[in-house]
Each structure stands twice: as structure tokens, then as C-alpha cells.
Amino acid sequence: MLDRTVQAQIGRLLRDVFADVAEEPVPQRFVTLLVELENKSREKPG
Amino acid sequence: MSSTVSEPVKDAMLRLVPNLRAFAVSLCGNIERADDLVQETLLKAWNNIDGFEEGTNLRAWLFTILRNTYFSDCRRRRREVEDRDGVKAADLSVHPEQPGHLDMQDFRKALDSLPADQREALVLVGAAGFSYEEAAAISGCAVGTIKSRVNRARSKLIELLSISPPHEYGPDAASEAIISRTARGGSY
Numbered sequence: 144m145l146d147r148t149v150q151a152q153i154g155r156l157l158r159d160v161f162a163d164v165a166e167e168p169v170p171q172r173f174v175t176l177l178v179e180l181e182n183k184s185r186e187k188p189g
Numbered sequence: 190m191s192s193t194v195s196e197p198v199k200d201a202m203l204r205l206v207p208n209l210r211a212f213a214v215s216l217c218g219n220i221e222r223a224d225d226l227v228q229e230t231l232l233k234a235w236n237n238i239d240g241f242e243e244g245t246n247l248r249a250w251l252f253t254i255l256r257n258t259y260f261s262d263c264r265r266r267r268r269e270v271e272d273r274d275g276v277k278a279a280d281l282s283v284h285p286e287q288p289g290h291l292d293m294q295d296f297r298k299a300l301d302s303l304p305a306d307q308r309e310a311l312v313l314v315g316a317a318g319f320s321y322e323e324a325a326a327i328s329g330c331a332v333g334t335i336k337s338r339v340n341r342a343r344s345k346l347i348e349l350l351s352i353s354p355p356h357e358y359g360p361d362a363a364s365e366a367i368i369s370r371t372a373r374g375g376s377y
Contacts, residue, residue, distance in 0.1 A: 149347055150343065153296075153315075153343060153346055153347070154315055156293060156296040157296075157300075157311065157312070157315040157316045158315070158316050159293055159296075160215070160293060160296060160297055160300065160316065161211045161212075161215065161312065161316035161317065162211070162316075163211075163293070164207070164210050164211035164214050164220070164223075165207045165208050165210070165211035166207065167207055167210070168207070169203060169204075169206045169207060170206075170224065172224070172228070173203065173206045173227065173228070173231065174203065176228060176231060176232075177199055177202065177203055177231065177235075180194070180231075180232075180235045181194070181199060184193045184194065184235075
């Protein structure tokens with residue numbers, strides 16, 4: 144197999160594996176976490 | 190703490206969560222631990238927002254925090270990590286059902302068996318789309334080191350996935366040699 148074909152195949156699989164997780168929606172726990180952090184820093188600014 | 194996280198930075202952090210999770214999974218290999226890493230990363234980022242210069246690359250900054258958190262966890266949990274590597278080492282080879290055709294599962298397995306520093310470099314450059322320079326800054330090493338890690342990772346993947354002709358290294362070559370020696374009437 145040509146080296147360039149191999150590299151392209153690896154590149155594509157690498158992006159697919161990454162995208163598999165990266166395309167999932169943001170889990171609720173992180174939305175909640177950032178809202179809590181924001182509320183906490185509003186209560187005692189600085 | 191003297192400054193607080195601005196609304197746009199907070200929104201950007203949230204938008205980057207899926208990317209951080211993907212990077213974390215590629216480092217630690219499972220989604221539960223990955224989510225804990227992302228949580229720790231967001232907490233650290235929030236508490237150390239002074240360290241972030243608004244207008245610079247928030248994604249690279251968060252990736253840096255995440256990988257530093259992961260690797261310092263690893264040092265703390267060295268024994269556990271070595272156990273995991275032991276399991277990986279015992280099951281290194283990947284045999285795609287059809288040589289030349291790789292599915293995602295074969296590929297994941299091969300990727301997980303790479304040394305952590307090589308896997309990190311390959312994912313940063315090849316999947317997350319960072320430049321060699323950005324990847325070097327994130328990993329805290331020289332650009333040349335990143336390039337060599339990426340090259341070693343690619344070679345290892347090619348080897349593991351048997352993309353090169355399988356008969357060169359496969360068990361068949363060895364057994365054929367024995368068979369032909371035996372057929373010739375070996376003198377031992």
C-alpha cells in the first residue's frame with residue numbers, strides 16, 4: 144500500500160475516533176457546574 | 190482571586206467541553222475518567238482565570254490544563270497505570286478482519302497501545318487540529334520532540350495495524366521456516 148494512502152487512512156480514522164466523542168452534546172453536569180461556579184463568584188466577587 | 194470569568198469566556202468554555210472530552214478520552218481511555226478530568230480542568234480554569242489572557246487561544250489553554258492534570262494524576266497513580274500498561278502490553282497486536290481495511294475498533298485498540306506521550310502528540314496534531322508549535326506549547330516540550338513523537342506514533346500504528354505486508358512479520362513466516370527446515374531434514 145502506498146505510504147500516502149496509509150497516512151491518509153490513519154488521519155481519517157484518527158479524526159473519526161476524536162469526532163465520535165467531540166460531536167456528542169455537552170453533558171448536563173458541565174452546564175450545571177459552570178452555572179454553579181458563576182453563581183458562586185457573583186455572591187462574593189473578587 | 191482578583192478577576193472573574195466573563196460571560197463570553199464562560200460560554201466558550203462550555204462550547205469547548207466536547208473537544209475536551211474527546212481529548213481526555215484519547216488520553217485515559219474511558220469516558221467516566223475523561224469526564225472527571227474535564228470537570229477538574231474546568232474548575233482549575235475557573236479558579237486560575239487570571240492565567241488566561243483574553244483574546245488568546247482558550248482551547249489551547251484548556252487542553253494544557255487538562256493534559257497537565259492527567260499526567261500529574263498518572264504520576265500519583267503510577268502503580269495503577271503500570272497495571273494498565275501491563276494489560277496493554279500483553280495484547281498488543283491487532284489483526285484487522287480484512288487486511289488493508291481498518292475499522293474504528295481496530296484503530297482505537299492500536300491507538301490505546303501507544304505510549305502516552307506519542308498518543309498525545311498524534312491526537313493533538315492529527316485529530317484536534319493543532320499546529321506542531323501549538324502542540325509543543327500544550328505538551329511543554331520542543332517542536333522537534335512533538336514531530337518525532339508523531340512520526341514514531343504513525344510508524345507504530347502502521348506496524349500494529351499490519352498495513353505493511355503481513356507475511357514479513359507474521360507467525361506464518363516463522364512456522365514456514367521451521368517447516369522447510371524440517372522438510373530438508375534438519376540436523377538437530
